[in-house]
Amino acid sequence: MMNRFSECILTAALGLLLWLIAAVAVAEPRTALVIGNGAYRDAPLRNPANDARDMAAKLRELGFQVIERTDADRQTMRQALREFEQQLRQQRGVGLFYYAGHGVQLKGQNYLIPVGVDIRQEFEIPDEGIDAEAVLRAMESAGNGFNIVILDACRNNPFARSLGSRGLARMDGPAGTFIAYATGPGAISQDGGAGRNSPYTRHLLATLNTPGLSLEQVFKQVLVAVEQDTGGSQIPWVASSLRGEFYFLPAVSSAVPVTPAAGAGANPSLPVLPATPPAPRVVEPAPLPAASSASSAAVESPEMASISGARFAISRRPVSLDAYRRFAEAAGREAPPGGKPGDPVQVTWQEAVDYAAWLTQRMGQAYRLPTEAEWEYAARAGVLVVDPDGQEREWTCSEYRQAFAGQEQRCASRLPEVVAIRGGNWRAGADPLSDDLGFRLAREP
Secondary structure, rough: OOOHHHHHHHHHOOOOOOOHHHHOOOOOEEEEEEEOOOOOOOOOOOHHHHHHHHHHHHOOOOHOOOEEEEEOHHHHHHHHHHHHHHHHHHHHOOEEEEEEEEEEEOEEEEEEEOOOOOOOHHHHOOOOOEHHHHHHHHHHOOOOEEEEEEEOOOOOOHHHOOOEOOOOOOOOOOOOEEEEEEEOOOOOOOOOOOOOOOHHHHHHHHHOOOOEEEEHHHHHHHHHHHHHHOOOOOOOOEEOOOOOOOEOOEEEEEEOOOOOOOOOOOOOOOOOOOOOOOOEEEEEOOOOOOOHHHHHHHHOOOOEEEEEOOOEEEEOOOHHHHHHHHHHHHHHOOOOOOOOOOOOOOOOOOHHHHHHHHHHHHHHEEEEEEOOOHHHHHHHOOOOOOOOOOOEEEEEEEEOOOOOEEEEOOOOOOOOOOOOEEEOOOOEEEEOOOOOOOOOOOOOE
16 A cells, blocks of 8 residues: 555656646747547547647646647638647747648649548639648748747658648758757658557657657657658658757756847848958867756857958868768767768758758857858958868858849848859859758857
8 A cells, every 4th residue: 555655746746847847948939739630431540539639738847838629620720720830939948830731732832631521623622621840931931030840740650642742841940940850851751550649749749748858859769769660761851940948848957938130030231342352360169168068068160250340250171071971979960972072062951051050069169151242252361271172062041043133241130042152253053952062150259
């Protein structure tokens, strides 16, 4: 009898402890929209409603105000999204969207499928489905600076195989957005069979109970668990442009709330550059913060050079393959294969942006891609180590236009259609999905 009584006391104490930790963590408002659709007429799913209910309950434990919908038709989903945007606009803080159910891509666009739709042909998908980017637009419209999107969609079912393309397409949200997919682009995920939850949501719910894990660490652990659980057939994937740290459940001794960068999502204020660059000044790598962990201590600040009067510093060399691999390991991503550790890494534009955001978090200084104007100015000042043949092709944060129109001096606030790239004394544009370009970093000196 005493043993059972002791177990009850221990369980109650543990529950109280977790509640207290969550209460300390919630120094900022937390708002979530959770939707689970499974009661489809032609291709029903067993677990999304359970996934949504369990996720909503867990998020409430973690201090979120939750808008919860299950088996929602199109109008219900639209109204819920509108309510979500209004709450975010009023409270700001952390915004989270979770969706479980059918999702398809059509011509590179992702659509979440409501219950009760009548879709017979692909051309009907945009009219019947909910554009997944509408969620990102709602968060951006609300002016929210820190957003999390979790998509447990693309479940293996006849619907996804008969309409649209296999799996979801990659999405890129505004700065300050973390997007988590149950599986990689173009792949399908499992619904979970006879279990209560999908493999992805089951492991996510379990990992959210662990105090002291940052947002990135949570999803890295989920990736490993899902990959093992599914025998490698399902590998979750994330895309991030966060500029702050976030803990669902901080450690008791260090309850650290989200700290979005000031003005997240806005273009940085950039100076008008003088016509003639003054003499360069090489800046030694900045020391790591004293509180850095052993893993982050291995991260080296790039060798930066500043130019008097220009109010920005730029890395003398492109980011190396070795440096990017450290980021990829920490973020649970794949690094480009092959090459020597010191060779410039070649990645997509968003991957370069994500690296800059990660280094900002690690180093406590605001890194980003240089604007096209900054790249040119630094090259004329002679501070860049460049390919003597002028064959380098490097990302900037500026959009590309054939005619100069001022965009050269500002960063794009979201994924541009064409990104300005630089090399030697030439400029051009490139598809941001190209994965064969290097990049440097800029920061305020």
